[in-house]
Amino acid sequence: xxxxxxxxxxxxxxxxxxxxxxxxxxxxxxxxxxxxxxxxxxxxxxxxxxxxxxxxxxxxxxxxxxxxxxxxxxxxxxxxxxxxxxxxxxxxxxxxxxxxxxxxxxxxxxxxxxxxxxxxxxxxxxxxxxxxxxxxxxxxxxxxxxxxxxxxxxxxxxxxxxxxxxxxxxxxxxxxxxxxxxxxxxxxxxxxxxxxxxxxxxxxxxxxxxxxxxxxxxxxxxxxxxxxxxxxxxxxxxxxxxxxxxxxxxxxxxxxxxxxxxxxxxxxxxxxxxxxxxxxxxxxxxxxxxxxxxxxxxxxxxxxxxxxxxxxxxxxxxxxxxxxxxxxxxxxxxxxxxxxxxxxxxxxxxxxxxxxxxxxxxxxxxxxxxxxxxxxxxxxxxxxxxxxxxxxxxxxxxxxxxxxxxxxxxxxxxxxxxxxxxxxxxxxxxxxxxxxxxxxxxxxxxxx
Numbered sequence: 001x002x003x004x005x006x007x008x009x010x011x012x013x014x015x016x017x018x019x020x021x022x023x024x025x026x027x028x029x030x031x032x033x034x035x036x037x038x039x040x041x042x043x044x045x046x047x048x049x050x051x052x053x054x055x056x057x058x059x060x061x062x063x064x065x066x067x068x069x070x071x072x073x074x075x076x077x078x079x080x081x082x083x084x085x086x087x088x089x090x091x092x093x094x095x096x097x098x099x100x101x102x103x104x105x106x107x108x109x110x111x112x113x114x115x116x117x118x119x120x121x122x123x124x125x126x127x128x129x130x131x132x133x134x135x136x137x138x139x140x141x142x143x144x145x146x147x148x149x150x151x152x153x154x155x156x157x158x159x160x161x162x163x164x165x166x167x168x169x170x171x172x173x174x175x176x177x178x179x180x181x182x183x184x185x186x187x188x189x190x191x192x193x194x195x196x197x198x199x200x201x202x203x204x205x206x207x208x209x210x211x212x213x214x215x216x217x218x219x220x221x222x223x224x225x226x227x228x229x230x231x232x233x234x235x236x237x238x239x240x241x242x243x244x245x246x247x248x249x250x251x252x253x254x255x256x257x258x259x260x261x262x263x264x265x266x267x268x269x270x271x272x273x274x275x276x277x278x279x280x281x282x283x284x285x286x287x288x289x290x291x292x293x294x295x296x297x298x299x300x301x302x303x304x305x306x307x308x309x310x311x312x313x314x315x316x317x318x319x320x321x322x323x324x325x326x327x328x329x330x331x332x333x334x335x336x337x338x339x340x341x342x343x344x345x346x347x348x349x350x351x352x353x354x355x356x357x358x359x360x361x362x363x364x365x366x367x368x369x370x371x372x373x374x375x376x377x378x379x380x381x382x383x384x385x386x387x388x389x390x391x392x393x394x395x396x397x398x399x400x401x402x403x404x405x406x407x408x409x410x411x412x413x414x415x416x417x418x419x420x421x422x423x424x425x426x427x428x429x430x431x432x433x434x435x436x437x438x439x440x441x442x443x444x445x446x447x448x
Contacts, residue, residue: 007161007298008083008305013317020287020294020321022163026170031279040181040195059119059412061256062138063112066247067105067148072293073242073386074100075155076300077234080384083304088112088221089234094156096234098149100242105148106268112141124264126271134191143200144183150207153214155230158297160220162184169210177202236424246387248377252423253402259419262408270413275353276344277359277417285370291318292374299382308383308442315379315435333364359417366421373424376431380438388434392427399426409413 007015034039055072074097116137125133150173154166177198184194263274296319302310333340341356373392381389399422407415 002330006308007301008307011029012298012310012313013320016291016294016298016317016342017321018288019161019163019297022167023158023293024287024290026163027168027290028283029167029170029174030401031283031286032174040185049327050432056125059137059253059257062250062253063108063141063144064147065142065253066246067108068151069246069249070104070242071101071148071151071155072296072379073245074146074152074238074387075159076241076296076382076384077237078156079297079300079382080304083301084306088227091221091223092231092234093238095223095228096342097152097156097238099230099236100153100238101148102145105145108148109141109144112144113138116141122261124261126264126268129268129271136194136196137194139200142194143203146200146204146207148212150203153207153210156221157210157214157218158293159300160218160354161284161297161301163294165213166210169206169213170210172209173202173206176205188302202289241381241384241386244390245381247400248390251390251393252396255397255404255423258404259400259408259416262404263413263416266408266413266416269349270416272345272356273341273355273359273413274416276341276352277356277363279344280337280340280360281363281420284329284364287366288322288367288371288374291322291371292378294318295375296378296382299379300384303383303442308439308445311379311442312439315375318375319372323368326371329367330364333360337361354440355413362417362421366424369421369424369428373427373431376435377427380431383438383442385434385438385441388431388438392431392434395426395430399423 007019074093075132077093078090078097081087081093116134120130120133120137150169157165180198180201181195182188184198188194190197260274263270295314298314299311302308302314337357337360338353340360341353344356345352347353377389377392380386400419403415403419403422407418
């Protein structure tokens with residue numbers, strides 16, 4: 001039988017490290033697929049196809065980010081009730097979250113599919129890559145229910161302190177994804193559309209297998225018919241926590257769309273460089289995201305168990321691990337950025353290679369700022385103050401919009417490279433005092 005794990009006792013650093021590692025491996029798998037996907041598209045289909053995928057990246061993040069944020073938010077009450085050992089209410093939260101996901105994912109898929117054309121035109125997508133970007137986006141949106149359920153089920157399992165099981169399903173999904181990618185692009189010759197179809201199919205299969213495994217192997221999740229019944233009060237609690245987390249991702253993505261729109265106007269070469277740079281950057285920032293996800297579960301369980309002082313212990317331990325990793329990343333990316341770019345484009349594309357290197361160098365200097373952002377944001381979410389996390393997303397959006405409107409017209413692609421770092425600084429300026437406030441609040445709750 002699969003086992004759950006409490007993180008309410010023992011030293012914070014080894015607990016968080018051990019919980020983070022499977023999450024990290026899972027995130028690295030996802031980003032490895034993203035890298036392989038972009039490499040296959042760029043190498044076999046050409047620069048225009050790579051730009052077609054990249055032109056819609058921020059839009060995908062806008063919609064899927066909302067779905068993934070809601071999924072993570074739905075897992076927080078599960079973690080809190082698990083920490084409090086209120087297993088009956090915990091199972092009811094699981095049931096209601098699955099019911100909400102079914103309705104929300106279908107509605108979101110319908111709305112976004114209808115809006116694909118208008119979204120891409122609003123973003124000033126170049127005509128020579130418009131058709132490929134449209135088909136990639138449409139297929140991705142059709143597959144939203146697969147993505148929503150896959151991430152929700154993984155979030156529920158992590159809430160029980162088990163970060164290993166989601167990793168194995170992610171490993172299966174990634175391998176299946178790459179195989180389908182090669183088959184759809186090289187054998188069936190479906191082009192950019194084939195890459196999107198491969199992703200949707202692999203996530204759909206993984207979601208079904210994950211659900212079957214979870215219900216059969218986790219005794220603590222086996223429900224009675226009464227526990228499966230829809231509960232309006234629990235649904236409101238889930239939406240109160242999940243919706244702000246989803247909106248936080250979406251609000252952040254609005255700024256990214258503005259930035260990408262400004263970059264799209266600079267031409268296909270800048271879009272291709274931005275796409276390659278983003279894929280590489282996303283791979284290297286996986287540990288920051290993984291630490292954050294670990295802190296959401298850790299802080300949620302300890303908050304539910306009435307041990308808020310352990311939350312601060314977790315933040316300090318996570319920050320130490322983050323800084324050690326950043327030192328390693330700096331030593332790798334500063335001399336090796338152009339070599340990574342060669343995964344996506346031919347050595348003759350000197351302009352794209354140099355632009356990709358510039359993007360990565362600008363990003364890596366600010367990785368500690370991003371690391372702190374992830375740790376504080378997820379910690380705040382874990383104890384239930386998701387509105388603060390959403391407001392940090394507003395800070396990011398303001399920064400990216402400002403860069404897009406004011407800096408990109410004046411400084412071109414250089415300003416694009418500093419769009420994300422500027423947003424991270426703005427977010428931390430909000431999150432640091434927000435965390436201090438939240439921590440004082442939960443300490444007062446314990447005293448009372």
